[in-house]
Amino acid sequence: MSKISAPKSNREFIEACVKAGDAVRIKQEVDWENEAGAIVRRACELAAPAPFMEKIKDYPGFSYFGAPLSTYRRMAISLGMDPASSLPDIGKEYLKRTNSEPIAPVLVDKKDAPCKENILMGKDVDLCKLPVPLVHDGDGGRYVGTWHAVVTKHPVRGDVNWGMYRQMMFDSRTMSGAVFPFSDLGKALSEYYLPRGESCPFATAIGLSPLAAMAACAPSPIPEPELVGMLSGEPARLVKCETNDLEVPADAEIIIEGEICPDYKVEEGPFGEYTGYRTSPRDFRVTFRVNCITYRNNATMTISNMGVPQDEGQLLRSFSLGLELEKLLRSQGIPVTGVYMHPRSTHHMMIVGVKPAYSGIAQQIAQLAFGSKLGPWFHMVMVVDDQTDIFNWDEVYHAFCTRCHPANGIHIYKNTTGTPLYPYATPHERKYSIGSKVLFDCLWPVDWDKINDVPTLVSFKNVYPKDIQEKVMNNWTAYGYPEVK
Amino acid sequence: MKNMWEVFVMDMSELAEGKDIELSIRTLNPGLHKYTYKRVKCQVSAKQDKFSDSLQVRMGRGQLSASKFSIKVLEEVERMPEKYR
Numbered sequence A: 001m002s003k004i005s006a007p008k009s010n011r012e013f014i015e016a017c018v019k020a021g022d023a024v025r026i027k028q029e030v031d032w033e034n035e036a037g038a039i040v041r042r043a044c045e046l047a048a049p050a051p052f053m054e055k056i057k058d059y060p061g062f063s064y065f066g067a068p069l070s071t072y073r074r075m076a077i078s079l080g081m082d083p084a085s086s087l088p089d090i091g092k093e094y095l096k097r098t099n100s101e102p103i104a105p106v107l108v109d110k111k112d113a114p115c116k117e118n119i120l121m122g123k124d125v126d127l128c129k130l131p132v133p134l135v136h137d138g139d140g141g142r143y144v145g146t147w148h149a150v151v152t153k154h155p156v157r158g159d160v161n162w163g164m165y166r167q168m169m170f171d172s173r174t175m176s177g178a179v180f181p182f183s184d185l186g187k188a189l190s191e192y193y194l195p196r197g198e199s200c201p202f203a204t205a206i207g208l209s210p211l212a213a214m215a216a217c218a219p220s221p222i223p224e225p226e227l228v229g230m231l232s233g234e235p236a237r238l239v240k241c242e243t244n245d246l247e248v249p250a251d252a253e254i255i256i257e258g259e260i261c262p263d264y265k266v267e268e269g270p271f272g273e274y275t276g277y278r279t280s281p282r283d284f285r286v287t288f289r290v291n292c293i294t295y296r297n298n299a300t301m302t303i304s305n306m307g308v309p310q311d312e313g314q315l316l317r318s319f320s321l322g323l324e325l326e327k328l329l330r331s332q333g334i335p336v337t338g339v340y341m342h343p344r345s346t347h348h349m350m351i352v353g354v355k356p357a358y359s360g361i362a363q364q365i366a367q368l369a370f371g372s373k374l375g376p377w378f379h380m381v382m383v384v385d386d387q388t389d390i391f392n393w394d395e396v397y398h399a400f401c402t403r404c405h406p407a408n409g410i411h412i413y414k415n416t417t418g419t420p421l422y423p424y425a426t427p428h429e430r431k432y433s434i435g436s437k438v439l440f441d442c443l444w445p446v447d448w449d450k451i452n453d454v455p456t457l458v459s460f461k462n463v464y465p466k467d468i469q470e471k472v473m474n475n476w477t478a479y480g481y482p483e484v485k
Numbered sequence B: 001m002k003n004m005w006e007v008f009v010m011d012m013s014e015l016a017e018g019k020d021i022e023l024s025i026r027t028l029n030p031g032l033h034k035y036t037y038k039r040v041k042c043q044v045s046a047k048q049d050k051f052s053d054s055l056q057v058r059m060g061r062g063q064l065s066a067s068k069f070s071i072k073v074l075e076e077v078e079r080m081p082e083k084y085r
């Protein structure tokens, strides 16, 4: 693999973004209560540069970095690629790196770990000493974790999990979060800790390198510390926690250590979500008791502000969910041309391009997709043929509206795994995380005669001989048309 | 007014008057601890001048209710097991 030069920390990433014109330094004071959130939200909706807010009301010395990966340009920068790289190229690079050999992390000394520059223990622990923002007006609380990793370890298997599960500040030492039962942490809690009544050590790392954050929200089976190594081409630097045995990214801006209580819950939510709504009901959720806070000098808190497209919740998750499904389908030998989720679908629709090699291939794809670990996060699969450009919505939409048979091409799957976040779901379905799914099969049936039954696509590219196409393209400006880029 | 508080409810009937009720309320007093919660035993009233503290109400998805209440905090309720304190 050629040498990757990706930003190794949140600070290097901010520098790289500012240099490329993809982040702005905001010098004037910004309020942690709504104002910072509103800036990030507007930047997301305008696909504007990421705001680096250097001065926060009430919190001298701290700063915010918002909307870290809400554009493909910033995603390319995070991977050390040219910011102008196309989405298919970014996707290819992600697949190449995540199919490479795992790179194990290295453990560094406390003295070499910037996240240990300030340590609060015992009576000094108070989450309000951090500039925890009120991200959206009307949220159930100030959110500590919106762009972060919750680090835990399975007590028996020993696998390390970094997951991005939102965390709300309930009081100075308590947070509550949305950890869904089908997530890795949710499973460890229900399999082990809750039945035994044992508390689960955790550490929340905020202000990660962008690739560490990408790993924390990637639905990949590879343990995240190794995944970060593969994505960045070098070992992740970790350091031991102060109050438990977990290891956290040494260059993170802020670390919050503590225990998840198996026998105590406080309310969480409501919160602005990736679907573009506040949907999931306020409820008693997983509760985190904080025992220690460590942070860098001049720490930067990262903020993802979820709402209508497009923010990390849609852009990054669509990207990694699509590519992880592509890996899964290829691993099963299915002749896919690619998988794409349009971020504007709020990662609800998988578009799969496939060579229609045998009958039922669309159903096979849908069943694998919905039945996989990725399945709870989307409810629509649209399968188009290998001639349709999955990245071109005009082509996909045309295929959908013309080839998907209303009676034979739409397949509904009921009583699947859902989440409380689906806006269309009934209140009952949200409460019990009950989902339903749909497949739009936009392939011509294989039992249709290719000559007589399958309609011919009437397009410039498809119906004219090559020489005529070339003649028309070469003479285009001579006919009096402006040049086509 | 002494203190400003806010509560989230799914239904206004959760704010029953004339009896002791238990609520999770968050402080709206300015300062670093704004928006942190306490679990309390309290009495509430739709009459804003009945008790000295104010209580603003939000519904389940964060919508601000037009109804304003006053509240008397009787005591803090500690539900958290001793071992975590």
Ligand SMILES: Cc1cc2nc3c(=O)[nH]c(=O)nc-3n(C[C@H](O)[C@H](O)[C@H](O)COP(=O)(O)O)c2cc1C
Binding pocket: A146, A147, A161, A162, A163, A164, A165, A166, A167, A177, A178, A179, A180, A182, A183, A184, A185, A216, A217, A218, A219, A220, A304, A306, A312, A313, A316, A317
């Ligand atoms: C900004 C952001 C916020 C997220 N918040 C949550 C959350 O609150 N709860 C959750 O279960 N997943 C959340 N996710 C998705 C998880 O990070 C994702 O499913 C990840 O792969 C962790 O999954 P795992 O534990 O299933 O491996 C979020 C993702 C992003 C990008």
